[in-house]
Amino acid sequence: MCGIVGAFNKKIDRKVLDLIKHRGPDDTGWFEHKNAILGHVRLSIQDVSEMAHQPFLSKDGNTVMVFNGEIYNHWEIRKGLEEKGVTFKSTSDTETVLEGYLMYGTQVFEMLNGIFALCIYDLITEKAVLVRDRFGVKPLYYSFVDNEFQFSSELKALEFDSNELDYGAIANYIKFLWSPGKGTPSKQIKKMLPGEYCTISNNNGVISTESKFIQTNKFDGTRHLATEDELVDSLDALLVQAVQRQLLSDVPVGFFLSGGLDSSLLVAIARKLRPSEDIQCFTIDTTTFAKSEGFSNDLDYARIVADHLGVKLEVVSSDVDIAKDFDSMIWHLDEPQADPAPLNVLNISKRAAEMGFKVLIGGAGGDDVFSGYRRHQMLKYEAKISKIPQFILNITGGFASLLKPSTPNKRRVKKLLGTLRKPKKDRLFTYFDWLDWRTVKSLFKADAKEKLDKLDEYSFFRSKVNEIPKEHNSLNQMLHLEMSSFLVDHNFNYTDKMGMAAGVEIRVPFLDNDLVDFSYKIPPEFKLKNNVTKYILKKVAERYLPMEVIYRSKAGFGAPVRKWITEDLSALVESRLSRENIEKFNIFDYAQVNALVESNKKGDIDASYSIWAILAIDSWVRQFSKGRIN
Template sequence: MCGIAGIVGQGEANTDNMLCSIRHRGPDDEGLYTAPNLTLFHTRLSILDLSPKGHQPMQTPDGRYVIIFNGEIYNHLDIRSELSSRFAFRSTSDTETLLYGFAAYGTALFNRLNGIFTCAIYDSHTRKLVLARDQFGVKPLYYYHKDARFIFSSELKTIAGLPGIDKTIDYTALVNYLHFLYSPGEQTPFVYARKLLPGHYVTLSVDDPQHIQTHRYYEIPFAGQFTNQTEEKLLNELDEKLYKAVDRQLQSDVPLGFFLSGGLDSSAVVAMARRARPTEKLTCYTIRTAAGQQQYEGFDNDLPYARKVAAHLGVDLIEVEAEADIVRDFDRMIYHLDEPQADTAPINVWNICRQARQNGHTVLLGGMAGDDVFSGYRRHQALALEPLLALLPTASGRLLQRVLGTGPRTSPILRRMQKVALGLGKPRLERIADYFAWLPLATNQGLFQESIRNTLLDYQPRAHLLDSLHRIPEEQSLLNQVLFWELSYYLPNHNLNYTDKLSMAVGVEARVPFLDKELVAFSATLPPAMKMRRTTTKYLLRKLMERYLPHEIVYRSKTGFGTPLRNWFQSGQLTALTSKYLSEECLQQRGLFDSVAVQQLIQANQAGKTDASYTLWGLMAIESWFRQFVD
């Protein structure tokens, strides 16, 4: 796991500054490659082949191909065996496998890979550069493209720190960060800086960087075709595929550990690791939160469950205090996120990975994406209400909206009911797409100053989701359509982004076994009832885990990995931070948001009239981001 960056075209950059911006991603080694009109940068976190033979940039012996690579390829030994008769390998690193794989197969290589990766490969004969990102977007890659200048990096801060960058703001992206807590698709806050989409690659000539071509090489395989195998056979197949996914991700030449929340997904990963390594010492990390702060957020305390799983599987459990000096750490967190994401969960990732690194664990496996692959969110359970909502007369729906709208926003159950009620009367897919929203769009747009607000009136964030369904025209399952949205937008732009950024901030690699390519393909062929049976999410996965875990772990309710943000606002712990970023003076000076509207939102949230804690957090994140990436 590493940091990569590069510059094509006009404009100079200080080499030390470029490397410094991604050095936290690769503290073990660094290097650069230069050619006319091209500079490639690399910082290395050594995981496979710790020797100098794994140094990057890496070149083929004839010097034709040059690669910089960030990630892990879990099936690289299979690919290497195919190539062994054609190439003489000098190292045991997956980087060299990628290098020769590209020399042999070209861009067709990318969809043969099972792993997490971004890479840049330069062909010195054709003077072509290719950038690629893994199928599910586990690893990030940003690029800036304007006129004859093309810049890319693992992190947006590299681009923002260069002289001469056009920092024109994309206001629709700011709407996204308040609407979803993240910005879906390619958009970043900068008009000319984009995210390379998962499952895509870009090609360009280093002699003519004014023109780039983007290609999709992978699509999430929702095709509306489901297996007719018996439940018992599906259980056995899932057993082997999940086991293989975890086992292949245990490859490492450095010590590794595990995230263990005590939830089903992280517990399943540890259970499979114990099956694969029955006699080895396994070390897990969990968060210990202050008692009594979970109820207000609507989730249970994870710690007792994590302890029970650790005892059941015979693994060591290190409990990391969740205490955070949020006033001190807020700006640093936004700096590492690269984007003004409105979530507090990155703090927990940061704390765990910092402790793991101190303990010598450079790699951590976790249960992320289990909810997105097999169904696990409450919005998936809400789909069970669809037959009833379809029968509800319009007048009754309006009455329900008014009744629920008068209730307090401090109840987690009532908050969820209110979100469902807000969509009554809308077309079904629009209503379900709005389950991803944190604030009504009119309220969101009303937070902006009038001149900006007028440019946003025709912008509809849910269009990202609705328009994407044309990519899977044969998939008619409503649950699978929503899971497609999770895998395409929520997961790469939110959960995976903060997990990568905050783990790599301290030089730790986070792996995601549930995004094994073979496992995802298997899940797409499962009948929807094998994922959600009535309101029981992850049905087949739960049935499988009955073989490995205690019943109370398998069937515990969904919980979050966040912090007690609403409690922080209500208790006054964030008063100083709110005053620092959202004072009338600050808002007026920035010129983005309407100071009166924001102050009204703060007061309504404090009085419990609206649930706006995450929106206020997002507003503060945007201001912090502007100070660090724009000012």
């Protein structure tokens, strides 16, 4: 796992590698050719020798590549290439990908089962191709302004005009707590979408680009014609295959073990595959605040699983000095995400690195692929809700304003009632909301609000549903949205960035190509059955884990945000959301922001996460866009 940077028609200094050095503390590399520059920082995991140094040159010296990621089926691809007469100088997956590209062209991207972001440059034609893996596990940012193209694993390594802000994306960080799709706070910097690849051409000094997508299986309305037992057998085999693939490493591999279903099942499968080896797991202790934030205590279950499987468990404290660590967290995230979970990932990753583990395997994606969120359970009521006249739904939804969000259950009921006021065509999307669009827009200054008035708050989600026109089941439509947005732009962003901040690669077996392709065709009634989330996955887990672990209540991987906003961060809220500072940054309307803060203090609304988002945006602008402060 590594970090990459590059530019075409733009001069960048090698010192830019210092900004992403945490991603690859083992080695650095730099390559220049005419108007092309490629840079690399390396975390050595497969073939740790100098033979795998990057930028990686082809044997004839005509093609060069920078690569961030892991290809779990690279030995299978390599075998096919060797049968065609290709020889190799290293055992790295980097060389396998490069030789595969030279043999198959961009079709090789469809063959790759792994997590990656990479750039391949042809010195003869002066053309390059930039690609991100099909599920967006690895980040990739780019900018194409004034005939200058630049890219990087992290936004912080790119140059941009600090006055060009994307208010639509900034509003998304408040509305959803993350921004779906290409948008970032900078209008000039975009995210490559999952599975997207971009061809970059230099024609007499004029840069042109063309984007396409890796051909992947998606929801198409077809279903596996198999019994429940047959589906469980097939899913079990695919999970074992996925874990086996992702154990590929020349350095020690550890595991996240939260005590939840997903991470516990992966550890159990690893134990099956390696019955006599030591397996090191890591968990976080959230005992002090779990109840108040609506989470169950994971630690007890993590210990049960560790004892059951005979694995080592390192318990990591969740203690942080949030006022001190807040800006650092936003810096590493590259985006103003409003979620404290990244701090837990960072703490575990730091401890893993201290103990000599460069690789951790985690359960991210299980909820998104197999249906594990509470919002999925609400979809079963959609058919009945759709038959109720809208004016009655509006009246019922109006009661949401009367409910004080003083407990986790009241907060959930209040949010559910609020969704009833949305028209049917939008209700599928409202489950991602943290703040309604009207309130979000009111927080901005007049000229920004005017721009937001012209936007469709759910445009990205609509485009994603339109990608699967043959899929009419609402649960599968929701899962497609999860995998295309929440999983990519929220979970994977902080998982990658916080792991790499400590020099640790985090792998996600639930996003194995074959496993996900199989999941698309699992009948929805086996994903959510009798209100049991991840039903089919739990049936597999019954072969590996105690029932009390499998059928425990849903937990979260969070932190005491509400306490932090009203207590630990109160001084930060007061200073950074003061009239003076808000007017200095010239993004938000002070009166509206202050009203939100005061209503939250009184307990009239549950806006702690929204206030966290505003603080995160403020922090992002301070650190990434310093020119905006006079």
